[in-house]
Amino acid sequence: MKDTHFFRSGWVILTIGCCLTILIYCLGLSGGWLFDDYPNIVENPGVQPQHFNIPSLVRAALSSPASDFKRPLASFSFALNYLATGLDPYWMKLTNLLFHVINGFLVFLVAHQLLLLSARKSLTAPQTFTPDTFHRNSGTIAALIAVAWMVLPINLTCVLYVVQRMESMANAFVLIGLYGFLRCRSAMLSPVTSNDVRRSLLLLSAISLVLPVLIGVLAKETAVMLPLYAVLAEWALLDFQSSQKRRDTSIIALFAVVLALPAIIGLAWLLPSVLNPAAWATRDFTLNTRLLTEARVVVDYIYWTLLPHPTFLSFYHDDYVASSGFLQPYTTILSILFLLALIVLAVFQRRHRPLLALGIFWFLGCQLLTATVIPLELVYEHRNYFASFGLLLAVIPLIAQIPQATATAVNAGWRAELAGPRIQAIWRFGAILIFIGICATQTLFTARAWGDPLRLAAELAARAPKSPRAQYELGRTLIIYSNYDPASPYTPLVYAPLERAAALPGSSILPQQALIFMNSRMGLPLKDAWWQSMIEKLRSRPPGVQDESSLSALVQCAENGLCNLPHQPMIDAFQAALSHPNPTARLFAMYGDYAWNVLDNHDLGEHMLRQATQDKPSEPAYHITLARMAIAKGDTNEASQQIEALRQLNIGGRLDESIGSLQELLPKH
Numbered sequence: 046m047k048d049t050h051f052f053r054s055g056w057v058i059l060t061i062g063c064c065l066t067i068l069i070y071c072l073g074l075s076g077g078w079l080f081d082d083y084p085n086i087v088e089n090p091g092v093q094p095q096h097f098n099i100p101s102l103v104r105a106a107l108s109s110p111a112s113d114f115k116r117p118l119a120s121f122s123f124a125l126n127y128l129a130t131g132l133d134p135y136w137m138k139l140t141n142l143l144f145h146v147i148n149g150f151l152v153f154l155v156a157h158q159l160l161l162l163s164a165r166k167s168l169t170a171p172q173t174f175t176p177d178t179f180h181r182n183s184g185t186i187a188a189l190i191a192v193a194w195m196v197l198p199i200n201l202t203c204v205l206y207v208v209q210r211m212e213s214m215a216n217a218f219v220l221i222g223l224y225g226f227l228r229c230r231s232a233m234l235s236p237v238t239s240n241d242v243r244r245s246l247l248l249l250s251a252i253s254l255v256l257p258v259l260i261g262v263l264a265k266e267t268a269v270m271l272p273l274y275a276v277l278a279e280w281a282l283l284d285f286q287s288s289q290k291r292r293d294t295s296i297i298a299l300f301a302v303v304l305a306l307p308a309i310i311g312l313a314w315l316l317p318s319v320l321n322p323a324a325w326a327t328r329d330f331t332l333n334t335r336l337l338t339e340a341r342v343v344v345d346y347i348y349w350t351l352l353p354h355p356t357f358l359s360f361y362h363d364d365y366v367a368s369s370g371f372l373q374p375y376t377t378i379l380s381i382l383f384l385l386a387l388i389v390l391a392v393f394q395r396r397h398r399p400l401l402a403l404g405i406f407w408f409l410g411c412q413l414l415t416a417t418v419i420p421l422e423l424v425y426e427h428r429n430y431f432a433s434f435g436l437l438l439a440v441i442p443l444i445a446q447i448p449q450a451t452a453t454a455v456n457a458g459w460r461a462e463l464a465g466p467r468i469q470a471i472w473r474f475g476a477i478l479i480f481i482g483i484c485a486t487q488t489l490f491t492a493r494a495w496g497d498p499l500r501l502a503a504e505l506a507a508r509a510p511k512s513p514r515a516q517y518e519l520g521r522t523l524i525i526y527s528n529y530d531p532a533s534p535y536t537p538l539v540y541a542p543l544e545r546a547a548a549l550p551g552s553s554i555l556p557q558q559a560l561i562f563m564n565s566r567m568g569l570p571l572k573d574a575w576w577q578s579m580i581e582k583l584r585s586r587p588p589g590v591q592d593e594s595s596l597s598a599l600v601q602c603a604e605n606g607l608c609n610l611p612h613q614p615m616i617d618a619f620q621a622a623l624s625h626p627n628p629t630a631r632l633f634a635m636y637g638d639y640a641w642n643v644l645d646n647h648d649l650g651e652h653m654l655r656q657a658t659q660d661k662p663s664e665p666a667y668h669i670t671l672a673r674m675a676i677a678k679g680d681t682n683e684a685s686q687q688i689e690a691l692r693q694l695n696i697g698g699r700l701d702e703s704i705g706s707l708q709e710l711l712p713k714h
Contacts (some may be wrong), residue, residue: 055184059153062192063146069196069488070145073205073495074138079360080514084110084594085123085208086137092123093132103697111211118263119211137207144213145204149195151220152434157187158227159438162282163400165234186445189477190437196485197437198353199346202360202427205495209427214264216431222257222271226250227278230296236288243288247295254303266414269311270431272304273410281395281403319418323627327589328420329551330367335423337368339416340380342424347408349426350433351440353487359508361515362424363551384409404439408432445473498522506542513552516542521559529566539563547578554579554588558595565608576614583621593631596622600639612644630661634670641674650674658690665694669703676710684711 078087086092091108094101105124106117123137130136160183194200203209229250233243254272261268279285279296287293318324325331330338342365349357368377391405411432415421494504502522509515520543527533540560547556557579564571583592596618602608603615619636622628634657641650651674657667672687688707691700 055153055157055186055188058185058188059150059191062188062195063149065192065485066146066149066195067142069485070138070142070204070492072489073201073492074135074142075497076134076138076205076495076501077498078134079206079501080518081111081208082134082206084590085120087132092120093127094124097128100698100701104699107696107699111208112266114262114266116211116263116265118260119214119265122210122214123207134207137210138205141204141207141210141213144210144217145195145200148213148217148220149191151217151224152194153187153191154224155220155227156190156434156438157183158224158231159278159282159400159403160187160442162227162231162278163442165231166282166399186442189445189474189481190434190441193437193441193477193481193484194434196481196488197350197433198355198358198484198487198491199350199426199429199433201358201488201491201495202425203430205492206360206427211265212267212427212430215261215266215268218257218261218264218268219271219274219431222253222261223274223278225253225257226275229253230279230283233293234283234286234288238288247299250296251299251303254299267431269307270411270414272300272307273413274407274431276300276304277406277410278403281399281406315419319420324420326587326625326627329586330423332418332420334367334369335420336417337371337377338365338423339412340384341368341374341376343409343412343416344380344383345424346412346429346432347436350429350436353484355487355491356508358426358491359512359515360426360505361509361512361518362426363422363514364509364511364549365424367423398443400442401439404435404437407435407438409435411435441477444477499526511549513546513549513556516546516549517552517555517559520546520556524559524563527563529563531567531569536567547575552582553591554582554595555591557582558599561610562598562602562608565602565610571611576618580614580617580621583618584624587625588622588629588632592622593629593635596632597635600635600643604638604642615639616644630657630664630667633657633660634667638670647674647678651678658687662690663694665691665700665703668694669707672707673710676707681711 089108089110092105094105102121102124106121107115109116109120122140126137126140164183203213229246232238233246233250238246254275258268258271261271279300283296285293285296319332328335345357366374368374371378371381387405387409391402395402411429415425415428494501499522502519506512506515506519520539520541523535523539523542527535527539530536543556543560546552547560557575560575561571561579563569579595588596599608599610599615603610619632619639622632623636633653637650637653637657639650640646640653644650651671654667654671654674657664658671661667668687668690672684672691675681675683675687684707688704691704691707694700695704
């Protein structure tokens, strides 16, 4: 019957799933900003253009502090959001939700194509294969995979955590590229395809693997994984074969160009910096301990994806204890053995269960970028945005038990008997629907918490009581609700979570900064213990990004006249931070601003800014500040040199406004 065929094709299931996803996430759209949203969006004037013109948009695209590659496409999208609706997180999150639903549709298309290729591979007579034969069953299962993926709790942060649009945008291009490649390769396997058409399809396959990467990396570097995902699909399902069942050297050559060669170049570029001890100076783990720890982290990702529980998905994972050896903790060696067993399982199941093998290798392959040698933080849930698709691809078709097809079955038109006993099929699909229901319910409750900043902060602090960031965020949110009013009922509640956060091992100086900031703005006494604790932390280890952001917040508060901070503790804090080898340009610039504007020590301020421009000459803000200092001192030669440096950095006219304002300040001859 047509209605049954339409339902079983998967489109109705997918449509229902998209509507369910939208309804769930709508509960969280009213929430606020969080964590890295601040440096990338809220406190980044670059993505808040005042005019819709090329210089402003170029400036926005190149303004991200998240990466040296700037991720211009994601920043450009934030700027467009700002131009349309201002700095309102609701519309930013709604845009994220739109990307997520689009990605769910793309997951459906990719999964459907993979199911068709898996069915083709299982045939004893592949030349008799027609996609319509398997359309109904593969469409249903592909839709279930896509719906499960859209409502997975582990993927929530890529929707409601605004800055992680970077991840969802990059993976949109990965999915587009995969679908294009799989469609082209499927057509190349047809025995009726002419040589001319085959060459065109090979070219389209190459374009599908190159163009989406070039665009996707403009959102986030994770898009570079597309060729790896494609070669794994080729290995699991297509065997690098032509329509004549022979090894296709052109496909092998294609992957040599788009995967092997870039991987070699990338490793040659990456390894020297990774092996440099300075790259790990701001981390509380080494390369060896990171590799050991990530084995446990990756196993936890599997658990959190397939058996989600609120206590695991806490957003803040800075309390994750690093492994110091194979048996410290003992779960390290167990995790390594488990991952090796998964690899062996995938290799041995490639012929009989190719989707199981592919799903495992997609999950593990996705972790190669973020769970190996790059000195990133240990744990983040959003790193599983594509990896979770791999796990669902491995598990859901296995539960559904797609029957092995034969030429006789094809010619019989996929008789209902092949699907097995009806009761068994109901149980299998019922289990999948129960899993989707559990995931949807948990995501719904978590999204509801994300819709209220205070409720979210309290819930995340409860989920991760040993996380300094979670406790700090609760205190920071209470400060916001207090509106810096000493009489507010929220004010007394601030101290406990912030002091608890300050005392937790591995915490940054954020809690001390928040306590000092709040009491100073409210005109309340500042405890010496807060200053001493902050300075000791800065002296005991190289300051990280959060430490620098904390000092920056205090400097801005003092410069704006909102905080009456004692000078000597601030000087001691900066000197402690700068006492470590290779201080960052940002740290020099902050101390320079404080010395010039608060201490009125112009020589020190200029010296610090000069250090910043030498350490990071590609940052326009440092040249602008140094030029303003030179103009204030009447040093027109120095000011002209800094303006000339800005002209060299003026890509697309993004600095025209700054250069023009500096030129106007120069004395006229």
